[in-house]
Amino acid sequence: MNRPQTKLTQGIDWPIVGLYLALVIIGLMSIFAAEYRGDDNIWQNIIHLNKNYSRQLMWFGISIVVASVIWLTDSKFFTATANLVYAFGILLLLLVLGIGKDVKGSHSWLVLGGFQFQPAELTKLCTNLALAKYLSSQETDFNKLRSRLIAAAIALVPAGIIILQSETGLALVYFSFFLVMYREGLPGVLLVIAFSGIVLVLSALLVDKMILFIIFSVITALVIYFSRREIKRKRSRLLVILGIYGFCSLFVMFIVPFAFTKVLKDYQVRRIEVMLGKENDPKATYNTRQSMIAIGSGGFWGKGYLKGTQTRFDFVPEQSTDFIFCTIGEDFGFVGSVLFIAIYVALLFRIIHVAERQRSTFTRVYAYGVASIIFFHLAINISMTIGLAPVIGIPLPLVSYGGSSLLAFTMLIFIMLRLDADRQMVLR
Structure with missing residues (x-):
């Protein structure tokens, strides 16, 4: 050529x-x-x-x-x-x-x-x-x-x-x-959402679910309090905040446990638990x-x-x-x-x-x-x-x-x- x-x-x-x-x-x-x-x-x-x-x-x-x-x-x-x-x-x-x-x-x-x-x-x-x-x-x-x-x-x-x-x-x-x-040109917010999803998964695996629920509730209450003026002007913001609160709670309480028990295979779960230090089996680690x-x-x-x-x-x-x-x-x-x-x-x-x-x-x-x-x-x-x-x-x-x-x-x-x-x- x-x-x-x-x-x-x-x-x-x-x-x-x-x-x-x-x-x-x-x-x-x-x-x-x-x-x-x-x-x-x-x-x-x-x-x-x-x-x-x-x-x-x-x-x-x-x-x-x-x-x-x-x-x-x-x-x-x-x-x-x-x-x-x-x-x-x-x-x-x-x-x-x-x-x-x-x-x-x-x-x-x-x-x-x-x-x-x-x-x-x-x-x-x-x-x-x-x-x-x-x-x-x-x-x-x-x-x-x-x-x-x-x-x-x-x-x-x-x-x-x-x-x-x-x-x-x-x-x-x-x-x-x-x-x-x-x-x-993909919006950066999508990467933030993806990173937040990873943090939520790790939190669900490392922290007691009730403690996470309390943390989410406190954070949501603080966000609503400091955003009260914006919420008065635009009620839809309250719905967005409550929606995020509900999704995060649902995600760590039900979705993550379901994925780890019904979706992922046993060896995949063990590998993740090894990474997080939750697996004590010498063969797995x-x-x-x-x-x-x-x-x-x-x-x-x-x-x-x-x-x-x-x-x-x-x-x-x-x-x-x-x-x-x-x-x-x-x-x-x-x-x-x-x-x-x-x-x-x-x-x-x-x-x-x-x-x-x-x-x-x-x-x-x-x-x-x-x-x-x-x-x-x-x-x-x-x-x-x-x-x-x-x-x-x-x-x-x-x-x-x-x-x-x-x-x-x-x-x-x-x-x-x-x-x-x-x-x-x-x-x-």
Whole structure:
């Protein structure tokens, strides 16, 4: 395909490429450290083809090839095929429901020959493209309720199908697209309502219901007292205040208990109770406790690369995937962990910088989608390894072992780079 640039690499954002490579290399090193036991020659371990780090290296090679193909593709291809790609992603998710394979309780894997992958990882890319396509359309007026509902449906339809695959963790990632919608004009009050809902759920789980009822009653009485002048002028405000009071009381008294006894599965309830410190079963709290022990044992400077005892003696389950951050925390300590997170922060800020310099609405929305997905993965993964979030199986972007995840994030990032490189050619 003929390119207007005089140089093949002209327009590429090298800081993002450098940060991407840094995270992938750290991931390969961490996966190797999680599997290395010190009982063999280190070079014999490196070339061991049956290990996760060898397979991850293979997937990295595949990802580089895919990234190169993306870079050689005209950026208009992604805008033109966004809806078709989304339909293909939904089709894959539905296909999993029929012929998918169960892996560790999750019915979310497709097996092709000797390879298996999660379509839910790829569908994040498909959804991001479709949302960018819709929000950048000339016919879309995001100030209207209808447009907002359609945008929400684009994000929530794949999430609903993924929940049916018993993959709740990845389904939650799709809520990160609401951050993109907020950037494009979604009222901030909706985010406040969502945050308030989370606070109400936590309150219902941690505080006695009668005490909560008394607190709500006192707060409502104070609001009515201090708003009495406004209420005299407009009686409807009193109805709004009483309505909020009634809903909050109903929510914590009946809705939350019903959801935790009739809707959520037992293992999901246990994970939330572990996070809140209400679960005393050693088996239920084992993963989180061992994770925190491993990170804490690293101290300030860490034990040194390949010297982590919690890692080498398999105390932490899933240490190459969901709990890969434990390896970094144990080997490199507080300092190494902070520097590691700083790389992610630098990547996120650079992506936001790329988003804000766009003249194309499509590219801006897409770039914010990439940033939101990475942020959500990062925040949830690290939070669950230190006991601040339930263990829901969300990988650390570009670092955790997993070919589907690495390939999906590579495609997300390099499509953004391709779109950004052609920004001067796009008017909208």
